[in-house]
Amino acid sequence: MNPALWVAKTGLDAQQKSMQVTSNNLANVNTNGFKKDRANFEDLFYQTVRQPGGRSSQDTMLPSGLMLGTGSRVAGTEKIHSQGNIQQTERNLDVAIEGKGFFQILRPDGEVAYTRDGAFQLNEQGQLVTTGGYLLEPAIEVPQDAQSVTIGTDGTVTAKMPNQADPEELGQIELADFINPSGLEPVGENLFQETASSGAPVVGMPGEDAFGSVMQGALETSNVNIAEELVNMIETQRGFETNTRAISTTDQMLQFMTQNV
Amino acid sequence: MDRQLYIAMTGAKHSLQAQHHNNQNLANANTPGFRADLDSFYQAPMYGPGFPTRAYAEELRAGTDFTPGSIMTTDRELDVAIQDQGWFVVQAPDGSEAYTRRGDFRQDSQGLLTTGDGHLVMGENGPVSIPPDSNIEIADDGVITAIPREAPEAPIEVDRLRLVNPDPAELVKSEDGLIRHYDGEPAQDDAQVRVRSGALEGSNVNMAESLVQMIDHARQFETHIKMLTTAEENEQTSSQLLRHPS
Numbered sequence: 001m002n003p004a005l006w007v008a009k010t011g012l013d014a015q016q017k018s019m020q021v022t023s024n025n026l027a028n029v030n031t032n033g034f035k036k037d038r039a040n041f042e043d044l045f046y047q048t049v050r051q052p053g054g055r056s057s058q059d060t061m062l063p064s065g066l067m068l069g070t071g072s073r074v075a076g077t078e079k080i081h082s083q084g085n086i087q088q089t090e091r092n093l094d095v096a097i098e099g100k101g102f103f104q105i106l107r108p109d110g111e112v113a114y115t116r117d118g119a120f121q122l123n124e125q126g127q128l129v130t131t132g133g134y135l136l137e138p139a140i141e142v143p144q145d146a147q148s149v150t151i152g153t154d155g156t157v158t159a160k161m162p163n164q165a166d167p168e169e170l171g172q173i174e175l176a177d178f179i180n181p182s183g184l185e186p187v188g189e190n191l192f193q194e195t196a197s198s199g200a201p202v203v204g205m206p207g208e209d210a211f212g213s214v215m216q217g218a219l220e221t222s223n224v225n226i227a228e229e230l231v232n233m234i235e236t237q238r239g240f241e242t243n244t245r246a247i248s249t250t251d252q253m254l255q256f257m258t259q260n261v
Numbered sequence: 262m263d264r265q266l267y268i269a270m271t272g273a274k275h276s277l278q279a280q281h282h283n284n285q286n287l288a289n290a291n292t293p294g295f296r297a298d299l300d301s302f303y304q305a306p307m308y309g310p311g312f313p314t315r316a317y318a319e320e321l322r323a324g325t326d327f328t329p330g331s332i333m334t335t336d337r338e339l340d341v342a343i344q345d346q347g348w349f350v351v352q353a354p355d356g357s358e359a360y361t362r363r364g365d366f367r368q369d370s371q372g373l374l375t376t377g378d379g380h381l382v383m384g385e386n387g388p389v390s391i392p393p394d395s396n397i398e399i400a401d402d403g404v405i406t407a408i409p410r411e412a413p414e415a416p417i418e419v420d421r422l423r424l425v426n427p428d429p430a431e432l433v434k435s436e437d438g439l440i441r442h443y444d445g446e447p448a449q450d451d452a453q454v455r456v457r458s459g460a461l462e463g464s465n466v467n468m469a470e471s472l473v474q475m476i477d478h479a480r481q482f483e484t485h486i487k488m489l490t491t492a493e494e495n496e497q498t499s500s501q502l503l504r505h506p507s
Contacts, residue, residue: 004281011288018291040365041292042378043285043438058308066321067436068278069285072292075378078367080337100410179393180368197370202394210394210410239290242468246284249475253277253482260486 003068004250010071011243014041017074018236025224026233033116033190034222035079036229042075081181084116084223086215092149093120093128096220099212101175104137104203105130105191112137113191114176114184114201116220128157132189140171151216155206175211176201264315265495269488275302275320276482282320283474286466293377294363295464296434297326297471325440327429330362330465332457338397339366339374340461343424347454348440350423351380352388358447359439360425360432362462374405380439384420385450391419399458424454 018039028034049066086096095118097103102114113134120128120136126144128136142149146159146168155173178184183197194201207213282300289295306316332342341364343349348360365377374382374389381388384405391397395407395417403422409415425448435441442448 002277002281004277004284007281007284007288011284011290014288015291040377041289041295043289043292043295046434046436046438048436067298067434068281069289069298069438071285072288072295078377082337177394179372180370182367183370199370199393235291238468239287242287242290242472243284245472246280246287246475249479250277250280250284253280253479256483257273257486260490 002250002254003070005247005254007069007071008243008246008250010044010073012240012247014039014072014074015236015240015243019233019240021074021077022229022232022236025229026226028222029224029226029229031117031190031222032119033084033220034224035081035084035116035186036222036224037077037079039074040076040078041072043072044070046070078182079184079186080223082223084220086218087221088218090217092151092217093122094118094217094219095120095151095173096215096218097175097206097212098215099210101177101204101206101211102181102192102201104174104176104201106135106137106139107191108134111193112176112201113187113193115190115192117190118214119219130190134191136173138171138174140173142170143168151214153207153213153215155214173206173214174203175206175214176203177211178202265492266489268315268317269485269492271317271319273482273485273489275318276478276485278320280475280478280482283471283478287468287471287475290464290466290468290471292464293365294330294361294462295438295466296362296440297464297466298434299324299326325432325434326465327432328465330463332460332462334460336459337461338399338458339368340364340459341366341399341422342457342460342462344455344457347424347426347451347456348448349376350383350425350448351376351439352383353380353435353437353439353441357441357445358383359435359437359441360427360448361439364456365461378438383423385423386420389420389422392417399456401455401457402452403454403456422456423450424456425449426451426454 021037021039025036046067046069105113105115107113119131123129126142128140140157148160150158157170158167159170161168179199183195184192185195187193204211279300282298286297301321303319303321304316305319306313351359351361353359363376366374368391369375372391392407395409398406403424405419407417407419427448431443432440433443
């Protein structure tokens, strides 16, 4: 097949993948704690048909060689872990992280996953769980007769008990952070998983060292910027269109040849 | 048979090849830091016995367009764009020194700084290693400062990006898409090169120009094919004229 067609096809492929990334970002614009992705384009290898500096005749040299490119591709996607907006919700079990760090979530398979989504709820045993029903790690249990729950900026969870002047301490929310958060693997349900590329988690208290502080009654929204994504979408669409045009033009050339020769 | 047929055939073949080059540029219109390939036709005269009356057309990748691409602000601390002229130095997979304008840097799991397509970014002391648990700041002159999250009051100067600015006439694009010096010589560091962090340079492919070029190549191709059919018609006519009346 004609290589010119295949080069344009790689362009279509890459633009389509980029559109999928943009669509996924837009689809998650209202997902709590969602971090946007960015598609990384790269050019594919070149094929040397003739080495630069080759001879064009006995006495003359080619000024440059003949190297044919083989197209482009999306080499990977990267999560951009910038801070999302903090939205005040006034719900006492909504917790937002302001700064670095992730909540640790115990998944049913016993593995710990990480999230920035702090919309916690209580399960039937009074434990703090995610919207998906997974336990916060370390577990925090709210007694049934607690009148109110307070979460401090350092992650201390206390409850006001009836007939008790001092609030009772229920536990401590811990945060985990990674050398390379972009290397975390998103596994759906707003959760991330540790990988070789993210490095091992460093666990600490909110507000201490480099960790962000937590804020009760607030949620972190997604960091997707709709205007930016729409511009990306236009750019991708135009890229797709020109590559389609390249395919049809090359096709017309081949068609013209088969019809006329 | 006349050689017109062969000359028109080479013309058509190389127009199609030029289209291939152009498609490569269009396919990389969104690749960060991509430099467009320039193509040109070259006249290859016939040598050998007889008069050099014929010349074939050959298409060559005449080089690379080194004009800067458009800069987008991304506000990501590891996106770095070079202002005006200059290059980042990266380590190619074979260990050699190569240049790129691609500034979408990231950290690998060992904390080493790489470009978006995975090449190690070189500082003045070799590959740049970012200390864990720190925020990065890249100054205009390429100095990388790590601000430890535990001690923001004591920033550490990690390294300085190697920034070079060799004569564009001496640079060629290699098979891996990276730019290298013509004869492999390492370039001198240039203190004049300025970078901007939080911004990313796009590809320098001019879509409108490439689209027009695409139409141009297609029409040129059709002209060559037309020449092929004309040569065939001429041949037919002459054989008819010369046919012996029976």
